[in-house]
Amino acid sequence: xxxxxxxxxxxxxxxxxxxxxxxxxxxxxxxxxxxxxxxxxxxxxxxxxxxxxxxxxxxxxxxxxxxxxxxxxxxxxxxxxxxxxxxxxxxxxxxxxxxxxxxxxxxxxxxxxxxxxxxxxxxxxxxxxxxxxxxxxxxxxxxxxxxxxxxxxxxxxxxxxxxxxxxxxxxxxxxxxxxxxxxxxxxxxxxxxxxxxxxxxxxxxxxxxxxxxxxxxxxxxxxxxxxxxxxxxxxxxxxxxxxxxxxxxxxxxxxxxxxxxxxxxxxxxxxxxxxxxxxxxxxxxxxxxxxxxxxxxxxxxxxxxxxxxxxxxxxxxxxxxxxxxxxxxxxxxxxxxxxxxxxxxxxxxxxxx
Numbered sequence: 001x002x003x004x005x006x007x008x009x010x011x012x013x014x015x016x017x018x019x020x021x022x023x024x025x026x027x028x029x030x031x032x033x034x035x036x037x038x039x040x041x042x043x044x045x046x047x048x049x050x051x052x053x054x055x056x057x058x059x060x061x062x063x064x065x066x067x068x069x070x071x072x073x074x075x076x077x078x079x080x081x082x083x084x085x086x087x088x089x090x091x092x093x094x095x096x097x098x099x100x101x102x103x104x105x106x107x108x109x110x111x112x113x114x115x116x117x118x119x120x121x122x123x124x125x126x127x128x129x130x131x132x133x134x135x136x137x138x139x140x141x142x143x144x145x146x147x148x149x150x151x152x153x154x155x156x157x158x159x160x161x162x163x164x165x166x167x168x169x170x171x172x173x174x175x176x177x178x179x180x181x182x183x184x185x186x187x188x189x190x191x192x193x194x195x196x197x198x199x200x201x202x203x204x205x206x207x208x209x210x211x212x213x214x215x216x217x218x219x220x221x222x223x224x225x226x227x228x229x230x231x232x233x234x235x236x237x238x239x240x241x242x243x244x245x246x247x248x249x250x251x252x253x254x255x256x257x258x259x260x261x262x263x264x265x266x267x268x269x270x271x272x273x274x275x276x277x278x279x280x281x282x283x284x285x286x287x288x289x290x291x292x293x294x295x296x297x298x299x300x301x302x303x304x305x306x307x308x309x310x311x312x313x314x315x316x317x318x319x320x321x322x323x324x325x326x327x328x329x330x331x332x333x334x335x336x337x338x339x340x341x342x343x344x345x346x347x348x349x350x351x352x353x
Contacts, residue, residue, distance in 0.1 A: 059119075067126060072158075158200055160208040
């Protein structure tokens, strides 16, 4: 059984069947990994991913890591791990691929004449500030490169490690547009520990919001996912605490349970919260039209029916009440025409002589 030494934190279920055929590691508040970690260093051909989904408001994203040590039971990215020959369960949490040449590839992209300085979202798939970032510092170096080229960026994370880079982020905010969203689906520390066991404790995420906000960085909160029957009653408290921490914006996403994620999520809930399991399943069916998942564009990140409408209306009402701007899921910062190649700037300066 995989789990934290000396704790009762639930493990993920074993890997669902793969339909296509593991310096310092920083754990928030001393968290230990769920299972023995295997790191796979990879040199990639490109680092920028171009989004084709109409459900997401960004075009380009960067994911320096594949797989995620945070081990969130609901993570919709789990099935993507199967493309690399791993499973969507415990493999997703312990077989981590590190794109060691990510910085080199981003510089190549910035130097192409076709690049126009579009905003880049960090963590469109897995968390760019998961514990291995403490060793590799890929996200820090990628953001530093954005600073060098004055390229807009947006960050989404569950990790308090983001505050390590407050110097880079605050300088980036000075020369271009940047935003940092903390993903905080729970107000309850105990509930978060059960469902997203290796992510930062909830109080640490609010502290990170406050630290970033105090430095003039635009911050927001993603209440994601909203799990009907589990955390839908905690939305108001999350929004209030986020506002108190300096957040300006808020977004939300309904729980998504692709085929390989469903057994991981249900297994974790039944182990950690057995008395709630049937209630949660019933509530999910209510907001998904009698199914456990909706994979259709336009509706997969939102629910349907009276129960979801009540949750969604309450979210908007409470966000407006505390003074948070409502933004789409993973919304990048507004476009900023600030992009400059250092060589172009040098040529401009020499031309002034």
